[in-house]
Amino acid sequence: MSTYLAIDQSTSATKALLFDQQGRLLDGLTLPHPQIYPQAGWVEHDANLIYENTLQAALGLLENHPELITDLACLSITNQRETFVLFDRESGESLHNAIVWQCRRGEAICSELEAAGHGQRVHELTGLKIDTYFPASKLRWLLDERPDLRERLADGSALFGTIDTYLIYRLTGGRVYASDHTNASRTLLYDIHRLDWNPELFELFGIETGRLPEICESKAHFGETDLGGWLADLLPICGVMGDSQAALFAQKCFTPGSAKVTFGTGSSLLLNLGSHPVVAEHGAVTAVAWVLDSRPTYALEGITNFTGATIAWLRDQLQLISSIEEAESLATAVPDNGGVYLVPAFVGLSAPYWRPDVRALITGLTPGSTKQHVARAALEAIAFTVNDALKEMEANAGIKLKAIHADGGATRNRFLMQFAADITGLEVRTSRTAELSALGATMMGMLGTSALGSDDLLQLASDFVGYTPQQDTATVAALLAGWDKAVQQVLHA
Numbered sequence: 001m002s003t004y005l006a007i008d009q010s011t012s013a014t015k016a017l018l019f020d021q022q023g024r025l026l027d028g029l030t031l032p033h034p035q036i037y038p039q040a041g042w043v044e045h046d047a048n049l050i051y052e053n054t055l056q057a058a059l060g061l062l063e064n065h066p067e068l069i070t071d072l073a074c075l076s077i078t079n080q081r082e083t084f085v086l087f088d089r090e091s092g093e094s095l096h097n098a099i100v101w102q103c104r105r106g107e108a109i110c111s112e113l114e115a116a117g118h119g120q121r122v123h124e125l126t127g128l129k130i131d132t133y134f135p136a137s138k139l140r141w142l143l144d145e146r147p148d149l150r151e152r153l154a155d156g157s158a159l160f161g162t163i164d165t166y167l168i169y170r171l172t173g174g175r176v177y178a179s180d181h182t183n184a185s186r187t188l189l190y191d192i193h194r195l196d197w198n199p200e201l202f203e204l205f206g207i208e209t210g211r212l213p214e215i216c217e218s219k220a221h222f223g224e225t226d227l228g229g230w231l232a233d234l235l236p237i238c239g240v241m242g243d244s245q246a247a248l249f250a251q252k253c254f255t256p257g258s259a260k261v262t263f264g265t266g267s268s269l270l271l272n273l274g275s276h277p278v279v280a281e282h283g284a285v286t287a288v289a290w291v292l293d294s295r296p297t298y299a300l301e302g303i304t305n306f307t308g309a310t311i312a313w314l315r316d317q318l319q320l321i322s323s324i325e326e327a328e329s330l331a332t333a334v335p336d337n338g339g340v341y342l343v344p345a346f347v348g349l350s351a352p353y354w355r356p357d358v359r360a361l362i363t364g365l366t367p368g369s370t371k372q373h374v375a376r377a378a379l380e381a382i383a384f385t386v387n388d389a390l391k392e393m394e395a396n397a398g399i400k401l402k403a404i405h406a407d408g409g410a411t412r413n414r415f416l417m418q419f420a421a422d423i424t425g426l427e428v429r430t431s432r433t434a435e436l437s438a439l440g441a442t443m444m445g446m447l448g449t450s451a452l453g454s455d456d457l458l459q460l461a462s463d464f465v466g467y468t469p470q471q472d473t474a475t476v477a478a479l480l481a482g483w484d485k486a487v488q489q490v491l492h493a
Contacts, residue, residue: 016057047094076239106137127286136188156210176223219448239445244268246440263410302389330375
């Protein structure tokens, strides 16, 4: 039986994981990396450290399981999607810190393009909004600030890529410069109808590049790696996929109308649309869910950019809690939020508002408010923001969901999952299977190595815990009214 090695490179950490051929997680190893905040609203990562962590996590995990090394079928990669790197063509080393999807430094460029009337055209081509959440404006900003990098990108001595591209390039020793559709489609430089880079978009954003990554299907063969010289035999890289789409795939949301939410640093909701894209009029964006055998599957996506990160903020910045788990015990120590609402617009609000200029707010505080109320408000905010995006997606797709699949670290928080079911009015099916993004990329690797066929994927074990709505409608309506009032305060501050 084959074993599959997967890398999950996320906003906060790099994980190496081992799966068996039934999709069961065997073991994993996680190495965190620091968030870099050069100034307010800017977020960066040390891309060279991310690569080193990728190697160290993979090697550390395999050293713990030497008996599995000869059984490895392939290496699969899933990653934070919109974070990008400029790196040296010869060495592969990054030439600037990776600029993270949360970073807002492209706001002025986005505003200029919107004011010039380009929003609708960009939306039609990409399915996305002109927003600094996506790389194009921040890449333009970097090239304006660093003319030396602009010159090098144009002559091809520097290369651009999302995290998947960067890792593939370094893992293959510079032999493969490629991305997959799920990652390329998040750049604002990719045409979702042509399924390729669009020169019109590069010109619009003022980006000239000598080379671009080849865009491949997720199950494609992306070269081989020896993990920095550690493996005696080359290991194929097969199964590359952006983290949110990979989770949708792992949840087996293969049919139109099926949907999932990944509760991560931010949260991503995806609703399968089938083979024809719906370019949403308001709020949601259109994503390439995957491309298989030249056939695209599209999805509507609702993005919330600061959900799980809100709880980390309580711990790391306010030091209100000592662990992520403590937030749940504090929240359940009070019967309700006491009128306290937290709108987590730390780096602006994304779907369905798309207001990068606004900032976070805690409202409703009284002399009787406690840290328990603030912790509860922070957890409730995750469900509120997900619900806002979800209702917008349903309206655009013209459907009414009955259930939504859920994954991500926050699904372990039982209070949050029950509150999400109450607020959305949907059954929330939280997967018992850990690490769904890595599993989704691995499932693509299984397809690419012909270990499994498409029909076989349906036979892989699935298990979930279901949370059904329990709260009465009057209480839910009052909570939603309070949330809407708080959001309006942020939007009109």
